[in-house]
Amino acid sequence: MTASRKEPTNAEIAARFGVSTRTVSKIRGRSRDWWTQQRRDMQRKAASLRATGMPWAEVGKALGVSAIAARALGRRGAGAWADSPQAGPERDPNTADLFQP
Numbered sequence: 001m002t003a004s005r006k007e008p009t010n011a012e013i014a015a016r017f018g019v020s021t022r023t024v025s026k027i028r029g030r031s032r033d034w035w036t037q038q039r040r041d042m043q044r045k046a047a048s049l050r051a052t053g054m055p056w057a058e059v060g061k062a063l064g065v066s067a068i069a070a071r072a073l074g075r076r077g078a079g080a081w082a083d084s085p086q087a088g089p090e091r092d093p094n095t096a097d098l099f100q101p
Contacts, residue, residue, distance in 0.1 A: 043077030050074045 060070035
């Protein structure tokens with residue numbers, strides 16, 4: 001007999017995060033493709049706002065995210081990290097040993 005893991009209900013998730021059950025239902029009902037498209041749209045929007053000369057803090061306010069998150073979205077939207085979905089900013093070779101296990 002295997003123990004089945006109970007998936008949390010929408011009410012439990014809503015209580016945990018302090019949102020309504022309707023919000024949880026809407027989020028859980030979205031497909032992966034929908035979320036991917038939303039992310040790409042946000043990245044393009046961040047890149048285009050930055051291209052107009054807007055500071056990262058204002059880009060973040062316009063998108064409803066922090067300045068740091070806006071900078072990351074903008075760099076991805078501009079293609080700075082487009083080669084690999086896992087790629088991030090380049091690390092300094094002088095400190096690369098700090099990241100080794």
